Amino acid sequence: MKRHGGIWKELQLAGWLLFLGYMILTGKDQNYLAPLQHLILLAGGGVLFLVFLVGFLAGFLDPPQPTETIRLDKGGLLLALESVGHWIPMLVVWMMGVTTLNMDLATMRNNIQMRVLDVNRTPEDLSARLRRLKPGEYLEVTHIQLYSNPQLESNVRISLIGRAIRLNAEQHQKAFPDEVFQEHRVLFYRFAIACCAADASPLSVFLEGVPAVASLADEGWYRVQGVTRTSRESGPVMVLVDHLEEISAPDKPFLSWLDAM
Amino acid sequence: MSQPLESPLPDSKMAHEKWIGSLLLLLFVLGAFLPVLGRDINSVLPFLDRVNAMPGTGWRENFATYFISIVLEGAPYMILSACIGALIELVVPPRWLPMAAQRLGGWGVPAMIVLAPLFPICECGIGFVARRLLRMGLPLPHTLAYLLAAPILNPLVLVGTWMAYGQNWLYPLLRATGAILVALAVAMWFRRSDASVLSFQPQAPAQACCSHAHDSCTPRKVRHPALARLHHVLIHTREDFLETALYFLFGVFVASLMKTFVDPAWIESLGQGGLAGPGVMMLMAFVLSLCAGADAFVAASFTGFSIPAHMAFLVLGPMLDIKLLFMYRTIFQRLFIVRLSLVILLGVTLYVFGLQLLPDGWLELLGFPILG
Numbered sequence: 001m002k003r004h005g006g007i008w009k010e011l012q013l014a015g016w017l018l019f020l021g022y023m024i025l026t027g028k029d030q031n032y033l034a035p036l037q038h039l040i041l042l043a044g045g046g047v048l049f050l051v052f053l054v055g056f057l058a059g060f061l062d063p064p065q066p067t068e069t070i071r072l073d074k075g076g077l078l079l080a081l082e083s084v085g086h087w088i089p090m091l092v093v094w095m096m097g098v099t100t101l102n103m104d105l106a107t108m109r110n111n112i113q114m115r116v117l118d119v120n121r122t123p124e125d126l127s128a129r130l131r132r133l134k135p136g137e138y139l140e141v142t143h144i145q146l147y148s149n150p151q152l153e154s155n156v157r158i159s160l161i162g163r164a165i166r167l168n169a170e171q172h173q174k175a176f177p178d179e180v181f182q183e184h185r186v187l188f189y190r191f192a193i194a195c196c197a198a199d200a201s202p203l204s205v206f207l208e209g210v211p212a213v214a215s216l217a218d219e220g221w222y223r224v225q226g227v228t229r230t231s232r233e234s235g236p237v238m239v240l241v242d243h244l245e246e247i248s249a250p251d252k253p254f255l256s257w258l259d260a261m
Numbered sequence: 262m263s264q265p266l267e268s269p270l271p272d273s274k275m276a277h278e279k280w281i282g283s284l285l286l287l288l289f290v291l292g293a294f295l296p297v298l299g300r301d302i303n304s305v306l307p308f309l310d311r312v313n314a315m316p317g318t319g320w321r322e323n324f325a326t327y328f329i330s331i332v333l334e335g336a337p338y339m340i341l342s343a344c345i346g347a348l349i350e351l352v353v354p355p356r357w358l359p360m361a362a363q364r365l366g367g368w369g370v371p372a373m374i375v376l377a378p379l380f381p382i383c384e385c386g387i388g389f390v391a392r393r394l395l396r397m398g399l400p401l402p403h404t405l406a407y408l409l410a411a412p413i414l415n416p417l418v419l420v421g422t423w424m425a426y427g428q429n430w431l432y433p434l435l436r437a438t439g440a441i442l443v444a445l446a447v448a449m450w451f452r453r454s455d456a457s458v459l460s461f462q463p464q465a466p467a468q469a470c471c472s473h474a475h476d477s478c479t480p481r482k483v484r485h486p487a488l489a490r491l492h493h494v495l496i497h498t499r500e501d502f503l504e505t506a507l508y509f510l511f512g513v514f515v516a517s518l519m520k521t522f523v524d525p526a527w528i529e530s531l532g533q534g535g536l537a538g539p540g541v542m543m544l545m546a547f548v549l550s551l552c553a554g555a556d557a558f559v560a561a562s563f564t565g566f567s568i569p570a571h572m573a574f575l576v577l578g579p580m581l582d583i584k585l586l587f588m589y590r591t592i593f594q595r596l597f598i599v600r601l602s603l604v605i606l607l608g609v610t611l612y613v614f615g616l617q618l619l620p621d622g623w624l625e626l627l628g629f630p631i632l633g
Binding site: 013 | 290334344495499549556
């Protein structure tokens, strides 16, 4: 197949530029990437823009040859089809909007992890901050902090953001093998990433005493305020709920392992 | 410009693979996501609203999130690596690499591994540099050694491994050792292979950069040396990036499907023992197709596995996974990729079993604390 040259390549490149440009300029890339990867995306996007610009300007300096024009023969159609492939990422964004991971699938729900980040590291001493908490005040924490700082594991008033899902009997049995099914327990999770959403690990706590469990929006975003306790040694953190309010999705739905270190 | 820019891959099979891959991707995306849009087909506005809609639930969202995030993460590395490859071609004299390899003889392969941390590149972009080095006349074993070792010997990757495993130097040390040994063994295994395993026509070193005459790289009106060089680098960045981008997208597509539908807990349940553990972790590394900079954070969460099993994951992942299989297609013939994959698997397996043969308590003897 004879390659038709520059014009198709500019079209292919335009698909990539539109995708990266849209994600960067709207800030949507931060829904998918950790901060360091965001900087690398800026660098890569900048080089791609330069590449596109140079190819575009070269078209002015050297007018296209007849073989470089778009032709509707078989070769041209196949190149058009090939070029569509370069627009697939943008097409997915157009069709699906900005997405984030959820635990709706069984494969995700079965992989609930309560992972301690770093057993050798001395966590931040929160004693002074905890002492300064006034009655009715809650300490803003993340799921990562909850699992990496033993000071937070019990009897601390915390405020936490995450997504809620109701447990079925089977999931409850897996998390609490020695206890009978309790409907008012809710899984409250958030994903943590190192580079991008593809390496996301779910971190979960269990909420107890949730008011009006039936009215909870599955996979909805909530801010919970309550008191922590650990169910058993090295077991999941539980939060006895004082207040629960539905909120809009945060700008950065993923927590970053590196931010917490 | 007297000639249109031609593909450096003259093989028409590659062109067919591209449009077929493109068609498959398009059909999947339309088939999977159009039914969702169909719910809002009564007017145009709901469709536009969806672009900024709140995240929903279900497999489509998970698939789209995996797909978009891997593309967003990998594409910049590919662009920057393609640019580095073009710069190397510009800076290194045409015949220097084959001459240096010949002069170093058998030491050339370990020399490439030693040099790898000086040119650290992630595995999404390493293919560009490897292709460029092959075009410039670097022998295949030398290039293979660099291709396999560089993503792991990247200082950022090793520091990431150190952080993920509780700031314990044992893990990056064993990972780097594994990368060096496996890359060396694989390179030596293939030292008698010739250029027929490549998926493209290697060029004579004098015109190694591309498959067309150098004059055609630069428009007639751009003749200022510095501008001409910049133009040369950027145009070759474009060529290399576009040649590989569809293979990358298809690899990401398959990896995203696997990540969406294959339950890591199910793979984990296949076994964690001395024999099954490393095999399971290798399968996990292949299926999950994680970036080398992030894989340690995921591997560290599989606390039920032994250290050798963790090494199986950490050493194999940046050398062989679903995404890389497709990326390798832009460098090697299919049959060679199969042989290469098997030899990598063998090398990693031998390294892992070598670790398992060490006497009990050897880590404590070396003074390394063990993660629980």
